[in-house]
Amino acid sequence: MPMLSRLQWAISLAVLALLLALPFLLPSFWTGNIMGRAIVYGIVAMSLTFLASYGGFISLAQTMIAGIAGYTVAVLAPTAIPLGNHWLPYWALIPLAVAAATFAGAVVGLIAVRTREIYLLMITLALAVGFSLFAQSNIDWFNGYEGIRNILGPDIFGYPFRNLYVFYYSSLLVATALYFLVLYVVKTPFGLVLQGIRDNPRRVSAIGFNVGVHRVASFALAGFIAGWGGVLITFYNIGITPGSIGIWATVNVLVMAVIGGLGHPIGAFIGALVYTLFDTFAATIYDRDRFNTLIGLVFLVIVLVSPDGLLGLFRRLTGWRTGRSVATETMEEKT
Amino acid sequence: MIEAPRRKPIANPFPAPAGKGIRKQKHSTNEIMTASQQSNPPPAPDAAVPALRLEQVGRRFGALQAVRNVTFDIARGERRGIIGPNGAGKTTLFNTICGDFPPTEGRILLFGEDISRLKPHLRARQGIGRTYQTSLLFTGLTVLENLFLAVRGAMPNRLSLLKPGAGDAALAKARDLAERVRVSNIAAEKIDTISHGQRRQVEVGMALASDPKLLMLDEPAAGLSAGERPELVKLIQDLPRDLTLILIEHDMEVALPNSDIVTVMKDGEVVVENTPDRIADDPVVQAIYLGGAH
Numbered sequence: 001m002p003m004l005s006r007l008q009w010a011i012s013l014a015v016l017a018l019l020l021a022l023p024f025l026l027p028s029f030w031t032g033n034i035m036g037r038a039i040v041y042g043i044v045a046m047s048l049t050f051l052a053s054y055g056g057f058i059s060l061a062q063t064m065i066a067g068i069a070g071y072t073v074a075v076l077a078p079t080a081i082p083l084g085n086h087w088l089p090y091w092a093l094i095p096l097a098v099a100a101a102t103f104a105g106a107v108v109g110l111i112a113v114r115t116r117e118i119y120l121l122m123i124t125l126a127l128a129v130g131f132s133l134f135a136q137s138n139i140d141w142f143n144g145y146e147g148i149r150n151i152l153g154p155d156i157f158g159y160p161f162r163n164l165y166v167f168y169y170s171s172l173l174v175a176t177a178l179y180f181l182v183l184y185v186v187k188t189p190f191g192l193v194l195q196g197i198r199d200n201p202r203r204v205s206a207i208g209f210n211v212g213v214h215r216v217a218s219f220a221l222a223g224f225i226a227g228w229g230g231v232l233i234t235f236y237n238i239g240i241t242p243g244s245i246g247i248w249a250t251v252n253v254l255v256m257a258v259i260g261g262l263g264h265p266i267g268a269f270i271g272a273l274v275y276t277l278f279d280t281f282a283a284t285i286y287d288r289d290r291f292n293t294l295i296g297l298v299f300l301v302i303v304l305v306s307p308d309g310l311l312g313l314f315r316r317l318t319g320w321r322t323g324r325s326v327a328t329e330t331m332e333e334k335t
Numbered sequence: 336m337i338e339a340p341r342r343k344p345i346a347n348p349f350p351a352p353a354g355k356g357i358r359k360q361k362h363s364t365n366e367i368m369t370a371s372q373q374s375n376p377p378p379a380p381d382a383a384v385p386a387l388r389l390e391q392v393g394r395r396f397g398a399l400q401a402v403r404n405v406t407f408d409i410a411r412g413e414r415r416g417i418i419g420p421n422g423a424g425k426t427t428l429f430n431t432i433c434g435d436f437p438p439t440e441g442r443i444l445l446f447g448e449d450i451s452r453l454k455p456h457l458r459a460r461q462g463i464g465r466t467y468q469t470s471l472l473f474t475g476l477t478v479l480e481n482l483f484l485a486v487r488g489a490m491p492n493r494l495s496l497l498k499p500g501a502g503d504a505a506l507a508k509a510r511d512l513a514e515r516v517r518v519s520n521i522a523a524e525k526i527d528t529i530s531h532g533q534r535r536q537v538e539v540g541m542a543l544a545s546d547p548k549l550l551m552l553d554e555p556a557a558g559l560s561a562g563e564r565p566e567l568v569k570l571i572q573d574l575p576r577d578l579t580l581i582l583i584e585h586d587m588e589v590a591l592p593n594s595d596i597v598t599v600m601k602d603g604e605v606v607v608e609n610t611p612d613r614i615a616d617d618p619v620v621q622a623i624y625l626g627g628a629h
Contacts, residue, residue, distance in 0.1 A: 189487050189495040189505075192473075192480055199473040202435060206471075208459035208488030208545060217494060 004183065016176065023168055032164050034276055039171045040236050042272035043178060043229030045256040047222040049268040050182050054191060055218050056198035061108045061124035063253050064131045065223045066230030067245030069101035073231050074148035074240045075141055081150040082143060090154035098227040105223015109216040128250045136242035147241030151234050161235055174228050182265045194218050259302055261309025270310055384447040386411045386549055386579040393440035394431050401427040403603040414580045416594030418587060420623055424603035425583045426468055429551055433465045434458045445549065459488065464547030468554045470534040472526045478537055479522040482509035485544030516540035516570060532563035539570055551581045556589050
């Protein structure tokens with residue numbers, strides 16, 4: 001059961017090499033505000049894709065879980081305004097934030113352990129909206145509507161995290177590690193059981209596995225992934241607000257995941273990149289403030305032409321099977 | 336998050352006569368034993384306790400009584416055929432035994448232990464293996480991955496985050512199983528690319544993976560072509576003789592030669608129970624199968 005074929009390894013390494021060289025080839029705006037941003041949001045989208053692709057669970061709580069990691073960092077960060085000057089250093093704070101997100105993921109999984117499909121969607125959406133409203137109304141910890149500012153991130157080898165290269169390479173490192181973690185995990189007994197639950201939960205019980213425990217564990221792992229994304233997004237935005245984890249942010253992450261394709265974790269990053277490009281250049285392409293119309297149209301076209309996103313489109317054009325898509329599968333079941 | 340292998344302490348409702356051997360595992364897990372009970376040897380795995388005992392088992396879905404008042408014993412090593420027309424409640428009876436739809440009435444005892452209230456995965460760990468009438472396989476995984484999971488499900492440390500290496504015991508066992516159910520040539524194929532007949536063979540392999548004490552086959556030959564059928568019948572005949580087997584089969588040609596005793600069900604109830612050579616001549620059975628000729 002190899003993780004990747006030889007061709008896939010070759011392509012992965014080539015893409016990685018390109019990504020490593022990119023800061024020297026592109027203007028700094030592109031490195032930070034396009035590629036860097038796509039990578040950090042892509043991590044959160046990948047946590048959604050992981051659950052959808054291998055577990056068959058569509059969770060809208062991933063942005064909220066990223067937000068829990070983000071708020072954990074922001075509330076306790078040394079430089080935070082207005083709450084700041086805490087003694088906890090970043091090297092302890094970041095793992096704490098990721099642990100909090102992992103725990104939150106497990107709690108979401110536990111709450112939703114018996115629900116499927118539309119009900120799972122509704123429960124996770126309710127949790128997401130609930131948490132952002134809580135953050136918005138809580139002044140003492142979260143500073144309400146304004147959120148928490150001046151979260152600068154750690155210094156790495158003496159360089160500030162705000163340094164373009166430090167931010168870009170740190171994000172790329174984290175994203176690559178998490179991406180390969182997902183590819184590894186889905187070949188372990190845990191990951192195979194997860195795919196078994198996607199295909200047939202009844203059979204999973206019949207051969208002796210506890211479906212509930214595996215579901216909760218998969219949400220915890222997705223929380224771990226989203227947590228890293230949340231921490232990096234908070235550094236990217238130099239802070240966090242309730243709006244950045246609210247319903248619109250949730251929808252944006254879902255749009256990224258669907259545009260890219262829910263069939264394979266790489267789809268999340270492709271979707272995030274496409275989304276970021278439109279978000280950034282909508283004003284120059286069409287008109288100011290028409291971003292939502294444009295991305296909405298792009299979304300519609302992609303979903304109509306290829307229900308399994310750009311990855312599915314690519315796969316159909318090239319006849320190359322990179323993985324399996326939830327969208328095509330549900331369509332097959334219906335026919 | 337690691338799931339510990341566990342075995343719920345279940346009081347044995349059928350204390351065996353004194354003087355038989357002691358089952359150590361049971362002794363250590365049974366915490367509610369009194370001192371006087373401890374002086375008597377606890378229940379032994381003797382042949383008198385049936386492999387499966389159903390006591391007035393019933394299953395109701397709303398107003399529909401799908402299974403009603405089913406009582407029978409299946410001895411260790413016995414091969415039991417269950418036949419009957421469509422809608423007789425055969426598959427529902429299987430579901431009450433394996434726990435997918437637990438019984439709404441009555442008790443089910445597996446080797447003397449009451450399993451009526453256990454969740455399906457815990458019943459599987461008690462030694463029940465089953466197949467489904469329509470193949471329920473993991474269609475996105477390969478044949479080998481399906482069998483590997485079925486083997487892993489019967490082992491401790493089920494929730495593992497370590498990828499199986501080349502020398503993995505469960506993987507080796509899955510390969511043996513693939514050999515045994517004759518699918519090793521397609522082991523690397525995904526389930527959604529293999530034929531119906533091959534899926535039926537993988538179904539049986541999945542049920543055998545845990546080395547079950549009780550194997551339940553639900554119409555294993557359903558939908559097979561005349562060419563594929565003998566392969567599967569051979570598979571059933573080659574099963575070890577000490578394995579207790581329940582076989583639901585619509586087709587008497589398959590059911591009768593592979594059963595020691597045949598139970599006939601109709602409208603959720605057991606109507607006849609007899610040996611295969613007598614069952615074909617039974618007036619009730621003929622009435623059911625020949626549309627009321629008698």
